[in-house]
Amino acid sequence: MAADPLTAAIxxxxxxxxxxxxxxxxxxxxxxxxxxxxxxxxxxxATFFTEGGCPPYTFSGRRYLQQTGQPDAERLYRDRRAEDRDVLERLGVDWLHLGLTDGLFRRKPTASGGHPGWVRRVLPEPAHVYPTYRLHVCTGRISRYDADTLGCVQALVEKLASPPHTVLLAPSAVGAHVDHVLVRTAAELSGQPVAYYSDFPYNQRHCPDPAFVERNALVEVEWSRELTSKVALVRAYRSQTDALFPGGRIPVVPEIYLLAPGERAGDDPVGGSRWLS
Known part of the structure; x- marks a missing residue:
């Protein structure tokens, strides 16, 4: 992969x-x-959805909390932020937690709730933007109630991409989790040169959205170095590994990156990658 322009830019x-x-x-x-x-x-x-919500939780939210062994989303996300800081600082990487609420706990704007408070306490689903995980969160469809969230993510992405010749890596949203789709959509709309990563471990069961790949004329590039040391980093996310990897085995597989025409060697009209000064 030495000749790959993503590696060359880094x-x-x-x-x-x-x-x-x-x-x-x-x-x-x-x-x-x-x-x-x-x-x-x-x-x-830069991590976007770093906060949990307050109770009452939806059935899907309660199931997720049970999987992690935490009864309270705010406490869980406090622990998750600490895990993330520890791992990234160990890597020598800067981190930024942007404070948006995870899709599983995101509520509709108050004026859109449409139900009295006692109803929302008994049946929280109608007050949430994505009431269920399987039928809403992981369908890849951005709710009309999430227009403000998308606008916020877009503004953050544009700010993060503002320094010239920055390599911007965005999720390709393999697995169709709506939070991944929001970040991918904002990256697409930014007008910046973007490389996309294939979302692991969901890419072990799902393929990239073919319409997204075709729309951006993306091609896959594999990264196979440093893979064994990555396992220890993944295990350090203790609140998540049991749910993500039942049985405790973390597959050691190449990372996959998807590059657009301007980032492929030989495609840029001035020669080389748009990331290079």
Missing amino acids: DAGTPLVVLSPHLDDAVLSCGALMAHAAGRTQVRV
């Missing part, structure tokens, strides 16, 4: 910004690449 010292929907996605999908990059350039992980 090795030339171009800053790397990884857009992480949740407090583990960057390391799960890009941990090996970041370990390589950390000794060569500035690396920052």
Whole structure:
């Protein structure tokens, strides 16, 4: 992969910004690449959805909390933020927690709730933007109640991408989690040159959205270095590993990156990658 322009840009010292929907996605999908990059350039992980919500929780929210062994979402996300800080600081990577609420706990604007308070306490689902995990969160469809969230994510992405010649890595939203789709959509709309990562471990069961790949003329590039050391980093997200990897085995597989035409070697009209100065 030495000739790949993504690697070439990093090795030339171009800053790397990884857009992480949740407090583990960057390391799960890009941990090996970041370990390589950390000794060569500035690396920052910007994580968007870093907060849980207040009770009452939906049935899907309660099930997720049971899986993690935590009865309270605010406490869980406090622990998750601490895990993320510890892992990224161990890697020598800068981190930024942007404070948006995870899709599983995100509520509709108050004026859109449509039900008295006692009803929302008994049946919380109608007050939530994504009432269920299977039928709403992981369908890849952004709710009309999430227009403000998308606008906020777009503004943050544009700010993060504002320094020239920054390598911007965004999720390709394999698995169709709506928070991943929100960050991917904001990256697409930013007008910046973006490389996308294949979301692990969801890419072990799902493929990238073919319409998204075709729309951006993306091609896959594998990264196979530093993979064994990545396992320990993933295990350090203790609140998540049991749910993500039943049985405790974390597959050691190449990371997959998807590059657009301007980032592929030989495609840029002036020669080389748009990330290089």
